[in-house]
Amino acid sequence: xxxxxxxxxxxxGGAEDKVHGREILHTFFNRSGAADAVIAIVPSASRExxxxxxxxxxxxxxxxxKRLEIIDIRERSQAEDPKYMEFLEECTGVFLTGGDQLRxxxxxxETPIMERIRDRVQKGEVTLAxxxxxxxxxxxxxIGGGGSGESPNRSLVDMAMGLGIIPEVLVDxxxxxxxxxxxxxxxxxxxxxxxxxxIDEDTCAMFEQDGWIQVMGxxxxxxxxxxxxxYTNQMDVGVTDPLSLHSLRLHILCHGDRYHLYQRHPLTPMxxxxxxx
Amino acid sequence: xxxxxxxxxxxxGGAEDKVHGREILHTFFNRSGAADAVIAIVPSASRExxxxxxxxxxxxxxxxxKRLEIIDIRERSQAEDPKYMEFLEECTGVFLTGGDQLRxxxxxxETPIMERIRDRVQKGEVTLAxxxxxxxxxxxxxIGGGGSGESPNRSLVDMAMGLGIIPEVLVDxxxxxxxxxxxxxxxxxxxxxxxxxxIDEDTCAMFEQDGWIQVMGxxxxxxxxxxxxxYTNQMDVGVTDPLSLHSLRLHILCHGDRYHLYQRHPLTPMxxxxxxx
Numbered sequence: 001x002x003x004x005x006x007x008x009x010x011x012x013g014g015a016e017d018k019v020h021g022r023e024i025l026h027t028f029f030n031r032s033g034a035a036d037a038v039i040a041i042v043p044s045a046s047r048e049x050x051x052x053x054x055x056x057x058x059x060x061x062x063x064x065x066k067r068l069e070i071i072d073i074r075e076r077s078q079a080e081d082p083k084y085m086e087f088l089e090e091c092t093g094v095f096l097t098g099g100d101q102l103r104x105x106x107x108x109x110e111t112p113i114m115e116r117i118r119d120r121v122q123k124g125e126v127t128l129a130x131x132x133x134x135x136x137x138x139x140x141x142x143i144g145g146g147g148s149g150e151s152p153n154r155s156l157v158d159m160a161m162g163l164g165i166i167p168e169v170l171v172d173x174x175x176x177x178x179x180x181x182x183x184x185x186x187x188x189x190x191x192x193x194x195x196x197x198x199i200d201e202d203t204c205a206m207f208e209q210d211g212w213i214q215v216m217g218x219x220x221x222x223x224x225x226x227x228x229x230x231y232t233n234q235m236d237v238g239v240t241d242p243l244s245l246h247s248l249r250l251h252i253l254c255h256g257d258r259y260h261l262y263q264r265h266p267l268t269p270m271x272x273x274x275x276x277x
Numbered sequence: 278x279x280x281x282x283x284x285x286x287x288x289x290g291g292a293e294d295k296v297h298g299r300e301i302l303h304t305f306f307n308r309s310g311a312a313d314a315v316i317a318i319v320p321s322a323s324r325e326x327x328x329x330x331x332x333x334x335x336x337x338x339x340x341x342x343k344r345l346e347i348i349d350i351r352e353r354s355q356a357e358d359p360k361y362m363e364f365l366e367e368c369t370g371v372f373l374t375g376g377d378q379l380r381x382x383x384x385x386x387e388t389p390i391m392e393r394i395r396d397r398v399q400k401g402e403v404t405l406a407x408x409x410x411x412x413x414x415x416x417x418x419x420i421g422g423g424g425s426g427e428s429p430n431r432s433l434v435d436m437a438m439g440l441g442i443i444p445e446v447l448v449d450x451x452x453x454x455x456x457x458x459x460x461x462x463x464x465x466x467x468x469x470x471x472x473x474x475x476i477d478e479d480t481c482a483m484f485e486q487d488g489w490i491q492v493m494g495x496x497x498x499x500x501x502x503x504x505x506x507x508y509t510n511q512m513d514v515g516v517t518d519p520l521s522l523h524s525l526r527l528h529i530l531c532h533g534d535r536y537h538l539y540q541r542h543p544l545t546p547m548x549x550x551x552x553x554x
Contacts, residue, residue: 148456149453149456150496151454151477151480151495151496152453152497152529176427176428176459177426177427178426179426179456179458179459182453182456218428219519220428220429220519220520224527230543231543231546233531233546241531242496242497242529242531242532243497243531244497244529244530244531244534245527245528246529246530246534246543246545247526247542247543248527249524249525249526249527250501250525250527251522251523251524252462252519252520252521252522252525253521253523254510254518254519254520255519257521257523266507266508266523266524268507269508
């Protein structure tokens with residue numbers, strides 16, 4: 001009897017290793033059931049869905065997945081296709097590729113197929129991964145675009161609705177690589193009730209069912225926690241005026257570090273390793 | 278009888294307005310005694326000291342300073358020139374221009390003239406301003422250079438010794454404009470006992486004698502406070518490995534905001550305005 005797979009949600013900062021150790025992709029594969037994995041690849045964020053879909057298909061085939069399908073939705077009417085809906089019931093893993101997060105949400109938000117994916121993920125029946133644009137869509141609110149090289153201000157970030165798979169978070173990806181701290185801070189000023197999660201390239205924040213976020217990969221995961229925010233001028237200033245944010249909590253997490261989504265604190269290595277269970 | 282001037286240290290993030298409102302430079306001028314101001318301009322950070330010295334000379338002349346001298350030190354032996362030492366005794370304001378902070382410290386650190394400036398500034402007899410490189414040198418430790426576009430790591434920042442005028446702080450300038458959050462975080466990982474102060478262009482952190490830091494100008498002042506740091510891997514990893522920093526406090530401050538250097542908290546507008554005196 002195979003052990004039931006411990007599912008998770010893997011939020012990947014883009015540019016994950018696809019050639020060498022492929023640690024993050026391998027973790028997704030394992031969490032999807034390894035040799036028993038039935039994986040759906042959703043390349044809808046990309047304007048070259050077949051190309052990018054095939055790339056991931058080869059990777060997971062190579063790892064030994066049992067079955068693989070590319071769910072190639074290019075218009076919303078396809079997002080209730082019975083063929084896809086049926087396949088989804090057998091899936092143990094769903095992978096959202098990179099591309100444009102506004103395109104991905106435009107095609108999939110509130111469609112039967114997306115509702116079903118979210119439902120099965122939240123029940124712990126399916127492991128979900130999203131990279132780059134596929135990571136951006138995880139929250140209720142989503143960063144659709146923005147800039148860098150400025151003081152935090154509301155015009156530095158374009159907000160949109162995400163797919164709401166982990167509603168509590170506000171994700172930014174390619175994070176330090178593309179210098180996105182100011183835009184994440186600008187987003188958090190607008191939505192201080194959400195947890196800012198900035199994920200570097202080839203780095204993954206893996207959300208476990210018990211609320212722990214586990215970090216893996218080459219870079220860092222940056223947590224911006226506005227729970228104790230004592231003041232912001234966000235409501236009172238123009239869209240290009242600089243933003244005040246008093247008393248944020250900031251954590252820079254590396255491979256092996258853990259952070260609790262609901263308790264809002266990191267697990268400190270050595271000292272409280274055991275208490276995490 | 279003129280009121281005694283309330284001196285301060287103005288740490289300016291570079292590219293301050295020199296043409297229009299000139300608010301920051303005007304504040305320096307006022308804090309140096311306005312029409313009674315006797316100002317020393319120190320352009321030693323620059324490889325074009327006369328050019329940059331003259332630019333500031335014209336600005337402060339135009340504002341109506343009583344006397345102005347350019348302290349044009351180009352080698353360390355000049356940094357005890359009696360002519361400069363004498364002028365310094367009459368000074369009410371000293372202005373450190375931009376350029377290269379390593380050059381500025383190389384020429385001035387631990388020289389009689391610099392010791393005397395620091396002494397008079399710390400006694401509250403002289404107002405000091407430094408912009409860009411002139412801001413970088415304020416702390417005991419100094420960021421000499423570095424990069425961006427990477428996860429925080431030790432190789433992202435080159436540390437050097439500063440002039441130690443405000444030993445508690447670790448300053449970075451042109452801060453959000455040049456995407457320097459990751460390098461300031463890398464510096465703070467190395468020196469978590471110092472307060473990280475990232476200052477945007479045309480923005481000033483004005484350090485008052487009572488410990489309050491007042492923010493003025495167009496951008497933000499970013500405070501990274503590692504006082505409650507619960508964990509860092511800084512001592513255990515290679516120079517290019519990503520850094521963990523758990524439980525930092527982060528404040529983004531705008532024009533009019535205040536932060537207390539020793540109490541380590543911002544003044545929250547409206548609620549505790551009165552308690553600051």
